[in-house]
Amino acid sequence: MLYHHCPINTHTACEKVKQIHNAAMAHLQAVTSSVKPLVPAQNRECKLGAKASEFRGVPFVYHSTRNLSQACKTQAIRAVLASDKETDAASVTNGRGLRGKLNKVVLAYSGGLDTSVIVPWLRENYGCEVVCFTADVGQGISELEGLEAKAKASGACQLVVKDLTEEFVKDYVYPCLRAGAVYERKYLLGTSMARPVIAKAMVDVAKEVGADAVAHGCTGKGNDQVRFELTFFSLNPDLQVVAPWREWDITGREDAIEYAKKHNVPVPVTKKSIYSRDRNLWHLSHEGDILEDPANEPKKDMYMMSVDPEDAPDKPEYLEIGIVSGIPVSINGKELSPASLLSELNDIGGRHGIGRIDMVENRLVGMKSRGVYETPGGTILAAACRELESLTLDREAIQFKDTMALKYAELVYAGRWFDPLRESMDAFMENITKTTTGSVRLKLYKGSVIVASRKSPYSLYREDISSFESGQIYDQADAAGFIKLYGLPMRVRAMLEKDLGKK
Numbered sequence: 261m262l263y264h265h266c267p268i269n270t271h272t273a274c275e276k277v278k279q280i281h282n283a284a285m286a287h288l289q290a291v292t293s294s295v296k297p298l299v300p301a302q303n304r305e306c307k308l309g310a311k312a313s314e315f316r317g318v319p320f321v322y323h324s325t326r327n328l329s330q331a332c333k334t335q336a337i338r339a340v341l342a343s344d345k346e347t348d349a350a351s352v353t354n355g356r357g358l359r360g361k362l363n364k365v366v367l368a369y370s371g372g373l374d375t376s377v378i379v380p381w382l383r384e385n386y387g388c389e390v391v392c393f394t395a396d397v398g399q400g401i402s403e404l405e406g407l408e409a410k411a412k413a414s415g416a417c418q419l420v421v422k423d424l425t426e427e428f429v430k431d432y433v434y435p436c437l438r439a440g441a442v443y444e445r446k447y448l449l450g451t452s453m454a455r456p457v458i459a460k461a462m463v464d465v466a467k468e469v470g471a472d473a474v475a476h477g478c479t480g481k482g483n484d485q486v487r488f489e490l491t492f493f494s495l496n497p498d499l500q501v502v503a504p505w506r507e508w509d510i511t512g513r514e515d516a517i518e519y520a521k522k523h524n525v526p527v528p529v530t531k532k533s534i535y536s537r538d539r540n541l542w543h544l545s546h547e548g549d550i551l552e553d554p555a556n557e558p559k560k561d562m563y564m565m566s567v568d569p570e571d572a573p574d575k576p577e578y579l580e581i582g583i584v585s586g587i588p589v590s591i592n593g594k595e596l597s598p599a600s601l602l603s604e605l606n607d608i609g610g611r612h613g614i615g616r617i618d619m620v621e622n623r624l625v626g627m628k629s630r631g632v633y634e635t636p637g638g639t640i641l642a643a644a645c646r647e648l649e650s651l652t653l654d655r656e657a658i659q660f661k662d663t664m665a666l667k668y669a670e671l672v673y674a675g676r677w678f679d680p681l682r683e684s685m686d687a688f689m690e691n692i693t694k695t696t697t698g699s700v701r702l703k704l705y706k707g708s709v710i711v712a713s714r715k716s717p718y719s720l721y722r723e724d725i726s727s728f729e730s731g732q733i734y735d736q737a738d739a740a741g742f743i744k745l746y747g748l749p750m751r752v753r754a755m756l757e758k759d760l761g762k763k
Contacts (some may be wrong), residue, residue: 379415438693450638546562
């Protein structure tokens with residue numbers, strides 16, 4: 261057995277190694293015997309790192325008793341050799357943690373340094389098992405590769421990966437697009453829409469695995485902590501929420517690396533980006549570094565989804581977007597699923613430098629922040645939907661819808677996706693756009709989206725009325741009476757001011 265090779269000479273030290281090893285193995289046996297795979301038997305061979313299409317819609321659960329056993333034994337030995345005061349992470353789940361006791365926590369997991377460190381921190385401080393959860397919302401397969409090994413090395417008992425791309429676009433992106441929701445004149449709500457679909461899936465996983473808590477790695481300064489937690493509250497108010505960045509003493513990257521080394525968590529060796537980025541199928545955001553000074557122009561090599569408009573093709577590209585009841589359904593006559601349609605438009609728009617936004621926004625927590633967003637496909641779709649509405653909605657409908665869109669965007673930005681007010685507003689948006697069906701032809705050229713044409717079977721535009729030529733429906737002589745009545749309040753006020761001036 262491992263403790264036979266204990267390099268410590270004292271009998272007491274070796275006895276301590278034996279005790280910790282036995283405790284670790286007893287806990288391991290209890291954990292591995294109680295864990296139930298989330299994946300049906302026919303899907304258990306699914307490997308993380310396969311292409312997205314190979315695990316679309318299927319949760320992947322990592323579970324290995326042999327490798328975890330060896331890891332626990334090694335960790336138990338290292339814990340004693342390092343210091344008599346250090347607690348073995350493999351046995352801490354047997355009792356109360358430093359901050360309390362939870363049974364099982366579902367952690368929003370990316371595999372980066374922060375969430376890798378959170379795994380042992382949760383076990384140490386709450387004496388719990390940790391189920392790592394990763395959502396695929398179109399951020400790219402490269403960000404999903406290697407998660408199995410990382411989660412295992414950090415001490416997680418399970419890894420669950422769900423492909424949410426179609427759900428994300430269909431149930432979150434498209435309703436916002438139909439509503440015309442834009443935050444503070446520019447922001448197309450990329451991150452704001454993604455957080456509730458991820459948080460909702462976490463609540464579902466928590467129910468499946470019998471977890472009593474959820475955790476996230478959002479900082480205490482940002483909007484995302486609010487978006488995650490409001491969703492948790494709305495869908496399962498009984499779940500406890502753990503937010504390590506609001507609790508622990510780790511203040512930065514160096515502290516996190518030190519904690520990782522102390523708890524035998526491999527530190528990611530990938531080159532750290534100087535920017536803080538968030539990517540999904542709708543957009544890519546950039547924050548931090550030189551962007552923190554609003555006076556600095558973004559560097560040309562920062563962008564990842566789009567070429568510089570100056571380097572875009574010299575020849576414009578035309579495309580036609582088909583729309584049914586305010587929802588995009590096709591490109592150039594080819595019907596596509598929501599995620600496939602958006603993905604194709606990202607490629608098309610990206611090569612023409614479409615969708616770059618640089619803005620200073622007001623965060624929900626009170627401070628201003630500067631961010632740069634790339635939303636090539638979303639910018640194209642927003643232009644198409646807005647333009648088709650110019651044919652299908654009358655003046656009062658457009659004005660009221662635009663007013664509602666401001667509040668709709670504010671609710672989404674603030675994380676209130678499951679608020680009854682947003683849901684009620686969405687019902688209005690669905691009804692008001694039921695005739696917004698047709699197509700819009702656009703010209704893409706060096707960062708610009710130019711409307712070339714629009715048509716709809718429900719168009720309120722009539723050439724026989726709008727023409728400068730004489731027509732039977734509109735008698736130009738009628739305008740005189742309309743103007744007198746419409747301008748009557750202004751005329752009365754002027755008359756009053758004239759009378760007062762004579763006194």
